[in-house]
């Protein structure tokens with residue numbers, strides 16, 4: 001019998017990540033990335049059966065062209081007959097979607113409505129859904145939402161202290177993002193600790209270009225740092241995270257327009273803004289090792305804010321079993337992990353230098369050596385695998 005694979009599509013604002021995954025093992029038969037979509041230098045790179053290739057895209061190619069090339073690739077290599085469904089990452093599912101769903105016309109119009117809350121992402125996700133539906137019209141299409149995992153948060157965690165009518169009439173509340181990643185690493189952490197997840201409480205820190213932290217009690221999200229939009233919370237690559245809301249009026253009084261304020265907070269702040277070097281953590285770390293004062297400042301603020309968030313998330317959890325580090329920074333930066341753990345000695349955490357250095361470049365592991373109290377664990381995330389698993393589950397349930 002031919003193996004049953006899932007095509008996973010993740011349409012970002014100017015990128016398309018894709019993979020063909022065995023949902024049982026997580027093995028990726030094909031994986032790739034189309035970047036700089038809409039720009040002169042749009043390109044598509046992929047790995048098929050462990051061989052890397054690059055395909056030219058026409059200048060200014062958009063998502064639709066990239067998916068069309070991907071479909072040709074899939075057909076050329078006779079992979080489509082092995083597919084059982086297509087899983088789409090959808091960024092914003094609002095309050096309507098608490099789990100993954102089979103895509104219907106109603107689901108499509110709900111995702112379109114939610115575009116006001118995620119104007120860069122939901123429209124791109126919809127293009128992915130529409131193009132893939134045309135190309136693979138016999139296959140079920142499944143939507144997996146970044147927000148769904150956080151729908152278990154209680155109202156005290158998701159409501160802002162604003163007039164309640166803003167929530168009732170305009171759905172202004174905390175939604176949270178990176179849900180599939182926080183879900184995945186919490187499940188993996190339970191396996192590493194060899195205990196049922198129902199008996200465990202975690203704080204997971206997803207530290208990539210975007211950064212967010214989630215308090216997970218017995219497998220359920222009870223608080224998370226990103227809010228109505230992915231701008232709130234931790235300091236990120238180019239995003240500020242939390243600032244005084246009074247800043248907006250102050251910047252406006254300086255003559256900044258709404259668009260300029262948005263750009264300043266989303267694209268010019270965070271690690272890039274403070275270091276004045278880069279949003280790439282590797283470059284900042286190199287400068288930090290050479291005692292560059294602004295690189296030191298940027299990493300100090302990043303780690304201090306993260307440690308404060310971790311400490312505050314013990315409030316909804318009561319007992320804490322482990323802090324999980326994931327995402328490009330969390331999985332690789334032993335420096336940041338060590339700085340953060342050294343700020344959290346009040347919880348009894350003590351870094352194990354050797355284990356911390358070993359847990360990098362795809363290697364998971366416990367990186368603390370305290371006998372009692374919570375541990376810190378590094379776990380590489382795999383959002384694509386969660387999307388493939390959810391897709392396969394829904395396809396089987398609806399056969």
Ligand code: ADP
Pocket residue numbers: 207208209210237279280281282283285327328329332333
């Ligand atoms: P995205 O949110 O776009 O998926 P990633 O999870 O890939 O991003 O994370 C990107 C971040 O991870 C960048 O800041 C990058 O510098 C950082 N990173 C990747 N490798 C390392 C490393 N070896 N050391 C420190 N930071 C790293």
